[in-house]
Amino acid sequence: MLNTKTAALMLAGAVALAPFSLSAEELRQIHVTGEATTDVAPDQAYITLGVRAQAKEAGAAMEQVSARMNEVMTSLGESGIDAKDMQTQQISMHPVWSQVKHDGVDGREVTGFEASNLLRVTLHDLDAMGGVLDDVLDAGANEFRGLTFSYSERDAAEDLLRTQAVENAFKKARQLAEASGMALGSVREIRDGGPAGGAPMMAMEMARSSDMPISPGSLSLSHSVSVTFDIKEPSGPN
Template sequence: MLNQKTMALMLAGAVAFAPLSLSAEELRQLHVTGEASMDVAPDQAVITLGVREQAEEAGAAMEQVSVRMNEVMTSLGNSGIAGEDMQTQHVSMHPVWSQVRRDEQDERSITGFEASNMLTVTLHDIDGIGGVLDDVLRAGANEFRGLSFSYSERDTAQDLLRTQAVENAFHKARQLAEASGMALGPVREIRDGGSAGGAPMMAMEMARSSDMPISAGTVSLEHNVSVTFDIMEPSGPN
């Protein structure tokens, strides 16, 4: 009669060897990436602008910035920009250093202070961007960090692209399986690769112009998924 130790070793061996045949089957798998993309017309824009001023005293520099930024925000409000579409990005203050030659040595000294206030503005009327930029320039904005376009229904578009990406993965898998003389089995794993795309940020020249011309172009949206299928020998005729 087998003792308990021998039985335990036999069971351990059975458990250890059982996955070997399973792993051999798992090797017969097909991994594909499904992709989908679309170009859409942007319906909103984001501008980062601000005011930067220098003065001998820190308080004076910040006061000048505050006055001009209030005028800029008033101008934006008069252009129909809602308060929730304006957000302060950052406020900064730092000394202005200069080098002075004394006793044949260069010395650094503070000659003033520079203050700035940056604002992010979301515009829902793309056709009016040029006029808005012209107005804020007149109101005192003297710092621009860029202009980017986006699509407000991006989530809905990405849902559609995700479905199309999965369909594309199935199409590729069926084609590859057929070309290799194999039959496509069930899906073992799906990984959502996520979305990508969007209009690049555009640099803006600091120039006073009447209704600065702006071209929105299109926004490119993309989505991809990774799908793993089983593949098997095709079943013969009955």
């Protein structure tokens, strides 16, 4: 019979070897990235526009901005834009500094104030966008922060792309396993890489044109997943 000391050493050796055996099994895995893409036609857009004005007094600057912005919002309403699709993004007031000279010494002092009001507008009728932009310019808008197209059914499109990305991962893994003479085993891990694309932004110039031409083009949506599979020796014939 084994004495107590010998038995303890054998047990310790078995415990020490177990992780190495497990690690060897864990190395028999394959990691792939599944991807799916699609192009959709945008059906709405977000535009950030605003009014900016300067005056010697802060109150006068803000009064000018408020009056012009009311005209802009009235114009948007007359163009069919619902009030819920207009959201104030920022109202700001800043001093205007100028270089001055007193008693032959150069310096800087506040010579006025600049006020601004930014509005985010959701446009659902892309065909009418050019006319709407011309109208708000006529109403007093003198600042644009960009135009972004979007797709209202994006959530449903991303759900489909996620499923297609997983299917693509299985296809890749099966092909790689077969090419290496192995069989595809169980899924060990799935990591959602998430959606990408779908929000191209177009800078907007202040140049006027009659019915400013706008081309929404298409949006490219994509989704990716990372999947880890076990691989194993292929089963022999029955």
